[in-house]
Amino acid sequence: MNILVLGDIFAKYGRKLIIDELSSIKEEYNIDFTIANGENIANGKGVTRKSTNELYEAGIDVLTGGNHIWDNKDVYDFIQEEKRLIRPANFPPPCPGRGYEVFKVNKKRIGIINLSGTTFMTPIDNPFNTFDKIYENIQKLCDIIIVDFHAEATSEKIAMGYFVEKKASIIYGTHTHVQTADERILAEHTGYITDVGMCGSLDGVIGMDRDFIIKKFKSFRTSKFALGEGERQLCGCVFKVDDNSNRCVEVKRIYKIFS
Numbered sequence: 001m002n003i004l005v006l007g008d009i010f011a012k013y014g015r016k017l018i019i020d021e022l023s024s025i026k027e028e029y030n031i032d033f034t035i036a037n038g039e040n041i042a043n044g045k046g047v048t049r050k051s052t053n054e055l056y057e058a059g060i061d062v063l064t065g066g067n068h069i070w071d072n073k074d075v076y077d078f079i080q081e082e083k084r085l086i087r088p089a090n091f092p093p094p095c096p097g098r099g100y101e102v103f104k105v106n107k108k109r110i111g112i113i114n115l116s117g118t119t120f121m122t123p124i125d126n127p128f129n130t131f132d133k134i135y136e137n138i139q140k141l142c143d144i145i146i147v148d149f150h151a152e153a154t155s156e157k158i159a160m161g162y163f164v165e166k167k168a169s170i171i172y173g174t175h176t177h178v179q180t181a182d183e184r185i186l187a188e189h190t191g192y193i194t195d196v197g198m199c200g201s202l203d204g205v206i207g208m209d210r211d212f213i214i215k216k217f218k219s220f221r222t223s224k225f226a227l228g229e230g231e232r233q234l235c236g237c238v239f240k241v242d243d244n245s246n247r248c249v250e251v252k253r254i255y256k257i258f259s
């Protein structure tokens with residue numbers, strides 16, 4: 001089975017890129033299942049019903065979240081009922097929504113877990129302990145376990161990779177919007193990459209307009225929020241999972257630029 005994961009899709013620019021290019025990417029890599037990080041799909045901040053539907057229609061099966069998942073209040077209207085939208089499991093109660101879900105794909109039961117890091121991020125519940133608790137609940141219900149670890153620190157991401165090896169078939173990082181070139185297979189079982197990157201403007205600064213961000217860094221003053229445009233980058237990874245062993249046997253990094 002070939003599973004495609006896409007890095008944070010940023011705002012309308014990123015959504016349009018996915019609408020334009022996803023079907024040919026899926027065909028090129030013979031994809032069976034597609035997961036994307038969606039924390040920034042609505043104007044760079046959070047999710048709305050409209051923006052999630054647009055991406056499901058474009059061919060994304062499941063959207064995961066991150067620290068920005070609550071930025072648009074629309075999310076509270078539908079996250080509880082929407083099985084295809086998963087937010088970090090280590091947000092403490094009473095946060096609505098689900099931190100993991102199991103999907104049936106080609107007779108395989110795929111458990112997707114979303115976790116947030118806590119180093120240089122909001123200090124929510126411990127992601128390592130949260131993984132342990134979820135794994136205990138779902139290991140017998142799943143053939144394949146996939147983790148989106150939404151975290152800032154590369155060290156925390158690498159540590160989580162080793163922590164879940166042989167338990168998860170795939171673990172990948174999101175959040176920094178910058179793709180790393182360290183894809184590999186851990187313990188001949190677990191496909192890994194520290195960060196899959198971002199789908200959106202290449203000419204901006206991690207999705208936002210470059211002048212807006214430079215001004216902010218230079219003067220510490222905020223001006224009108226502006227999104228990046230120009231060339232577009234599509235970042236992702238294809239993980240091939242063996243049908244017999246349920247282990248990841250190949251990782252292919254995708255980094256494509258479109259004008």
Ligand SMILES: [Fe+2]
Pocket residue numbers: 008039040066068175176177
């Ligand atoms: Fe993001």
Ligand SMILES: [Fe+2]
Pocket residue numbers: 039066067068150174175176
């Ligand atoms: Fe994030």
